[in-house]
Amino acid sequence: MLERLLTELGERSDYDAASQCSRCGYCEQACPTYVATGREAMSPRGRNQIVRSLLEGKLSDPSSAEEALSSCLLCSACTTVCPASVPTADLVLEGRRMLREGKPHWIAALASRLLVENPALFEALIRWGNRFKRWGLAGLAARFKILRVLGLPAMETAILHMGETPSQTLREILREQPERKGGAWAYFTTCGTNFLFPQVGKSTLHVLESSLGEGTAPEHPCCGLLSFNYGSVEDARTLARRTIEKFEGSDCPVVGDCSSCVAFLKSYPQLFLSEGEWKKRAEAFVTRVRDFSECLDPKDLPTGTVSETGTVTLHDACRARNGQGIIDEPRAVMRSLGGDRCRELGDGGECCGGAGAFSAMHPELSDVLLRKKIGAIADTQASMVLATSTSCLLQLVRGLKVYYPECRVLHLSQWIENSLPK
Ligand code: SF4
Ligand code: SF4
Numbered sequence: 370m371l372e373r374l375l376t377e378l379g380e381r382s383d384y385d386a387a388s389q390c391s392r393c394g395y396c397e398q399a400c401p402t403y404v405a406t407g408r409e410a411m412s413p414r415g416r417n418q419i420v421r422s423l424l425e426g427k428l429s430d431p432s433s434a435e436e437a438l439s440s441c442l443l444c445s446a447c448t449t450v451c452p453a454s455v456p457t458a459d460l461v462l463e464g465r466r467m468l469r470e471g472k473p474h475w476i477a478a479l480a481s482r483l484l485v486e487n488p489a490l491f492e493a494l495i496r497w498g499n500r501f502k503r504w505g506l507a508g509l510a511a512r513f514k515i516l517r518v519l520g521l522p523a524m525e526t527a528i529l530h531m532g533e534t535p536s537q538t539l540r541e542i543l544r545e546q547p548e549r550k551g552g553a554w555a556y557f558t559t560c561g562t563n564f565l566f567p568q569v570g571k572s573t574l575h576v577l578e579s580s581l582g583e584g585t586a587p588e589h590p591c592c593g594l595l596s597f598n599y600g601s602v603e604d605a606r607t608l609a610r611r612t613i614e615k616f617e618g619s620d621c622p623v624v625g626d627c628s629s630c631v632a633f634l635k636s637y638p639q640l641f642l643s644e645g646e647w648k649k650r651a652e653a654f655v656t657r658v659r660d661f662s663e664c665l666d667p668k669d670l671p672t673g674t675v676s677e678t679g680t681v682t683l684h685d686a687c688r689a690r691n692g693q694g695i696i697d698e699p700r701a702v703m704r705s706l707g708g709d710r711c712r713e714l715g716d717g718g719e720c721c722g723g724a725g726a727f728s729a730m731h732p733e734l735s736d737v738l739l740r741k742k743i744g745a746i747a748d749t750q751a752s753m754v755l756a757t758s759t760s761c762l763l764q765l766v767r768g769l770k771v772y773y774p775e776c777r778v779l780h781l782s783q784w785i786e787n788s789l790p791k
Contacts, residue, residue, distance in 0.1 A: 374459050442720050442727055551584045558588075565763065592612055594633040628758040631660045631688075667702055682711065752777070756778055
């Protein structure tokens with residue numbers, strides 16, 4: 370557990386942070402899981418109360434908290450509207466760790482250990498998983514419930530949800546290219562971009578080179594988000610220390626193109642509240658971390674040159690919109706290239722139901738949120754929707770295919786690349 374959190378009101382113990390919730394209910398309508406279910410336990414207020422009771426040792430049946438805490442999207446929409454900025458998502462993660470009592474699910478524990486001890490083996494296993502998926506073997510294993518027998522129902526759902534897997538990871542592609550040695554920026558390869566959407570990383574690099582000049586794309590550890598959310602905090606700390614070390618020695622921006630990983634990189638100081646030196650190094654690192662959409666100045670981009678016609682809209686990643694407050698930046702870029710073809714979604718930036726492993730762990734609730742999101746996209750009559758997180762990309766690819774095939778989704782960097790000279 371972290372035990373102490375960095376909140377909008379300063380550093381607080383878990384208990385004090387949970388106690389900041391006055392139970393006013395102001396956040397309820399901002400919470401997608403409460404709106405979808407109408408259940409108090411599935412609201413921010415309910416979840417804060419559960420975590421507080423866990424901390425007080427007053428929950429007679431802690432397993433009853435499992436559903437309420439595991440079904441939180443960690444979207445932080447509640448914190449954004451909360452007068453006291455209660456960090457519900459962080460508290461939910463602490464509550465989940467208390468329920469696990471330091472024993473994560475074996476597959477999460479294994480992945481977390483591999484990322485620390487043997488990242489090359491982790492990468493090789495994912496590459497083989499991608500191959501099995503392309504050959505249809507993973508789909509067969511899912512259909513014949515083999516993964517369910519192994520205690521991996523969420524993985525079964527994830528495989529059934531997943532579209533095509535790439536034949537090469539982004540790292541493999543970059544290893545075949547001449548090494549980049551520029552100093553204008555350093556690219557952070559996120560796992561989603563590396564393993565599932567390498568074309569997004571290629572587009573991001575192309576756009577960064579065209580607009581900011583030459584940079585680097587070094588090999589580096591995983592940011593630690595997977596370990597933090599599903600494995601062990603200590604593994605997340607180890608990966609964070611290695612990441613900071615890897616990017617130290619320069620003051621150029623560190624740019625990522627998945628908003629979830631970028632948000633986690635920006636939260637590094639919270640991992641080191643009791644380690645003075647590492648906290649300082651984490652704070653220095655964070656001043657350099659940028660979401661891809663934060664690095665672009667519309668003045669540096671060609672204007673109105675995207676070749677396709679039709680309405681274009683933007684889906685905010687929760688981890689960009691809430692917490693990081695990245696709202697205007699991607700829109701400024703979209704409008705500079707899309708002009709009056711751009712339309713806003715009318716859903717107030719609600720979560721699409723992707724949320725990392727949420728869509729695999731809670732497929733029915735995820736589908737309720739996905740259908741709402743696709744409905745909002747269809748209301749704009751868009752033929753193109755832009756996203757900035759790989760989890761959202763996965764979810765929207767699936768949702769558009771089923772519910773609104775007239776529209777397709779691209780990462781913002783892919784869409785911008787379409788406007789660049791080839
Ligand atoms: S989380 Fe904030 S907005 Fe929600 S009930 Fe608690 S104090 Fe009120
Ligand atoms: S983080 Fe999102 S899903 Fe979780 S309680 Fe807050 S608004 Fe609801």
